[in-house]
Amino acid sequence: MNKVLMSGNNIIGEAAIRSGCRFYAGYPITPQNELTEYMAEHMREAPGGVFIQSESEIAAIHMIIGASATGARVMTSSSSPGISLKQEGISSMAACELPGVIVNIMRGGPGLGNIRPAQGDYFQATRGGGHGDYRTIVFGPATCQELADLTMSAYDLADKYRTPVMILADGMMGQMMEPVIFKKPKPRHYNENFILKGAGSGKSKFIRGLILDAIDMEEHNWKLERKYQVIKARETLHxxxxxxxxxxxxxxxxxxxxxxxxxxxxxxxxxxxxxxxxxxxxxxxxxxxxxxxxxxxxxxxxxxxxxxxxxxxxxxxxxxxxxxxxxxxxxxxxxxxxxxxxxxxxxxxxxxx
Amino acid sequence: MMIKTIFSGFGGQGVLMMGYSFAHSAMNKGYQTTYLPSYGAEMRGGTANCTVAVADEEIASPVASEPDHLIAMNSPSLFNFQNKITSGGAIFLNSSIIESRPSRKDIKVYAIPCGDMAQELGNTRVANVIMMGAFLKETGIVSADIYLKSLETIMGSKKKSAAEINRKAFAAGFDFIKK
Amino acid sequence: MSKKVFSRPRSLKEAVFHYCPGCGHSIAHRLVAEVIDELDIRSRVIGIPPAGCAVLAYNYFDVDMIEAQHGRGPATATGIKRARPDSIVFSYQGDGDLAAIGIAESLHAANRGENITVIFINNACYGMTGGQMAPTTMLQQRTTTTPSGRNNILDGYPVKVSEIFSRLPGVTYLERVTVNSPAGVNKTKKAIKKAFRCQIDGLGFSLIEILSPCPTNWKLSPVDSCKWIDDVMSKEFPLGVFKDNTGAGKKTGEAAP
The missing domain is CATH 3.40.50.920 (Rossmann fold)
Known part of the structure; x- marks a missing residue:
């Protein structure tokens, strides 16, 4: 396998496309613009690939929610302030059990902060970030090779547990180049029953996070929690x-x-x-x-x-x-x-x- | 072995290309390498720089606290970075437009008139490749063959004439350094 | 011998609407379901209920659905349609959803000419949360957050969605209708049908704005609510076709996905 020299942002994009990601929506923000631009250039070359520069980070996350519901492998990316905007959708993905990969190339904060590399979004990423009782799987890659490998793993875990997965890196990881080898991604396993494609001639399905009955909502919370316990037991890496x-x-x-x-x-x-x-x-x-x-x-x-x-x-x-x-x-x-x-x-x- | 080099100059002088092609050739030689460009607002002033680390072991930080080499393509670059260079290190400066010289005595200074040399070759845009020729002749981090092959890979094989002028430019810089 | 002349549309579930007496949602739901049946597209429809009174629409529509967060329906619809271009996607949105919190998502989906259909229920107030001011609340109209009437200096003006959206080149078909009378209901159904046809034919973005009674929050009887739409609301929000490019043929670039 050939080594190539690529920037972290581009590596994430390439690894996602190789993993079968066919839907990317994002809004420009430094220091992750190269990922959005990479997707603009390469996503539409992939069969069925969709790239949308959305009107906002909020729109982007909700676009990937729609695409994920139809069974597509999806990605959105941003940097710290933009990730704050996406939290509504990340909470929704956790609630609706929709897989997807969200990339945060962190910069200095709080507020607009600056565009230098920083690690101030750890709490936001690891505590759920949005409202409600949920967690997201969070990877913290330290090399460009890990950016490639963990992006691929992120898709596997997102499907396996039907949950959003976050890649948490910083401006330096996004901007720097290192030689990288793209491994062969694992074949996708995803249950067709979770996918919306129209009811066909059968029963209709719906995907929702709104559960007005408190006892039912409690059970949904425990169901998610049981899933998180399994993830804790099986997926820890160090x-x-x-x-x-x-x-x-x-x-x-x-x-x-x-x-x-x-x-x-x-x-x-x-x-x-x-x-x-x-x-x-x-x-x-x-x-x-x-x-x-x-x-x-x-x-x-x-x-x-x-x-x-x-x-x-x-x-x-x-x-x-x-x-x-x-x-x-x-x-x-x-x-x-x-x-x-x-x-x-x-x-x-x-x-x- | 761990060598860190800063490439710096005006936007348009091809300094990021110098760093990228150097990192690419180091990778092809089998070294570990990292390339870290300046980005965002700091580029808006018209200057650009990048740091390339080359090593035969794992590279921890891509940032250079004490770079071994500075390639300065304009005066602001020289003023910015000259005092960061480690003792015993080297500065390669574009003497066609940089009049000042570092006052430090603990580093080597190579004045390469790469701007004028490029003009002589009939293409002012290859000043960066001339500088690379001088830099690699002096440091010997990667051979001319490996570097030129990397450069061609990066530029794409479609531009035969570009490859030709790049070879000439590299050779001019390479021969400028007498060893 | 008896002949069946009226029954539940296939695309509605056997459930009793939770909507208030005189509310326009029930009618709009039924019309959308009838159109889906008549166009024989149930097999590939994916609908998006909003946040608001129609949040439980998936309990009524017997088609595939995914809820959207408040205002994000058109973004979610964009994702669905682009990832699965053979689906027929509609977003069902209220006035707060479309014209306040989700105006960016709605406007940009329209501007991109997404090949989706938006059913927009304009009832000049926030129904679900208890009758607060909506972007489409009329001047002088009393709501729980405009207790002495909407004041243009303090609260701004009613947002005219059809007027604004019809100016966007990405919009193919846009009509404002009402369900306050049998004639209005018939016209509304025709408009909805045309909007779905527009999508089926790949012609681009369609939006049907429905002036819809909310007797509970207007504090009027159902009959008076229907009258209020004629006397007051439709003066501010005139009915009619605001844009119809369906005759212009397939839009270039529409088949982008």
Whole structure:
């Protein structure tokens, strides 16, 4: 298989089309415009492929809802402020159990913020984001190769669990290029019974999230929750890097995890035993795996390009079994590995005492 | 080995193309590589830059805190980045339009009149390829053959004449550096 | 020997409408169902109920349906139609849904000339939530949020959807009708049928605006409500065909999907 050099945004688009995505709707917003443009150029070349530049992010998510209901594999993408607008539709997709892939190439916030890479949307992504009792599967890729692989996985999981799946990356992941190999996507398995195509000569179907009877609505909530429990048990992904002998472990995802790896290399060269725990699924969060690590590691440093959001999940996972420190650079600042190495070194030296 | 290079200049000087083609050739040589362009509002002022990392190991951060090389195609680029270059690093500057020279003594400076050289070749747009010739001759990160092949892959094989002028331009830059 | 002259349309379920006495929704539902039957398109119809009184329309229509969030019907319809071009897609929307919260989705679906049909119920108030001001509420009309009557300085003017939308090149067929009389009902059915035909023939966006009585929130009897449409509402919202390009043949670019 051939390596190609592509930007993160384009890789997501290509991986989606290869996965059989045939419907994309989106509204331009930096730093994810290249994905929308890639889809504009290539989606209509795919048989039956539809690209629409929608009038708003809200319209885009509702367009993919319609297309998903008819059985199409669908995608919409945006960046932080636009993702806020999509939340109405994401909640609706969760309620109606419609599969689809939503891409958030995060930028600095809150509000309009800026267009620099940031990780301030972790809460929004992992807690559901919209109203109501639901979760979305969230992937936090850290390399261009993972952008390709996880986009393909996102479609598999969206169909398997009939739920929206989010790719949560940041402006740096979207803009940077790395060599990538597109693997062969898995064949699609999706039950025809869930698809609207007109009633034919038979019984009509309807898809809805409105359930006025409270007891029925409660049961629908529990049904969704049971599904989320299965996802939690089966779909958690994480990476451990040099944790085998580590005395201090950094917990970071996405771009922050890359920076952490660079810092760890410098520190290891200086004889410091530090490692990295990198959640790949941000929801479900690899709780049990992190807790297991606390059997031999007593100090963790959470590093995020935010004021501390994943930090909450780390605390919940570790339940007081280890010390937790935090270093954050919100607002679009991308710290260098050397800066982070200094921070880690300080905490590491305190560990010895 | 881990080499980070910043390419910077006016929009239209082909600096993103320099970085992209360099990263592409590094990939073809079997190296790990990352290419990170400047984007959005910061490009509106008319300057563009990109950072390319090339390594024989996993590249953690695509950002360069201390780049090894700077390719400066205009004066603002030189002023912006000259002090970020790591000690012992190198600056390649387009001496056709940059009059200043860095005052640092701990780095090598190569003044390449690539704008004038391009004019001599009859195509001002190939100044960037001339600069690439000089840059790759000096650093030897990828060979001329691999680079030119990458360049042709990127440009598409349909433009035979473009490939020809690019080869000439690259050779002019390559030969400009005496080793 | 008896002859059956009236029965439930195939495209309506055996359910009793929950709508108030004198409400226009029941009539509009029935007309849409009759048209679907007569055009023999039930097998490929996908309908979209709105948020509002007709939110439970899927309990009545015996066709495939998917609910849309408030105002997003035309966006959802766009997704359905583009992903499955052989389906016949209609979005059923109230005045708040179409002309307030969903005006962007509605206007842009119309402007793109999406080959869908919009059934627009204009009853000059928000019915489901208890009679608040709608974008189509008349000046001086009292609602629960305009207790001393709609004031143009404070509340703006009634939004004239047919007048605005008919100016868009993407719109092929647009008519304003009412269901306040037997003649009006007949005319409405004809208009709905023409709108669906427009879609079947691939001619592009069609919208039927139906002036529809809401006796409960207007605080009028059903008969007086019908009269109010004649005397007041249709003066602000004149009936008629606002645009008919169905004779112009297949639109270029319509078959985009």
């Amino acid at each position: 990476e451990e890097h040099r944790t085998e002998d580590a005395k201090l472990v950094i917990v970071a995802y996405g771009t922050a995890a890359r920076i952490a790896k660079g810092a760890i290399k410098r520190l290891r060269d200086n004889g410091m035993q530090v490692g990295l725990f990198r959640p790949i699924t941000l929801w479900p969060f690899p709780e049990a795996e992190l807790r297991a690590l606390s059997a031999r590691v007593k100090k963790f440093l959470v590093f995020e390009m935010s004021t501390g959001q994943m930090l909450d999940d780390v605390r919940l996972a570790l339940q007081g079994y280890a010390d937790i420190e935090f270093h954050g650079r919100p607002g679009g600042v991308v710290p260098t590995p050397s800066e982070l190495a200094n921070v880690i070194a300080r905490h590491y030296k305190e560990t010895g005492k």
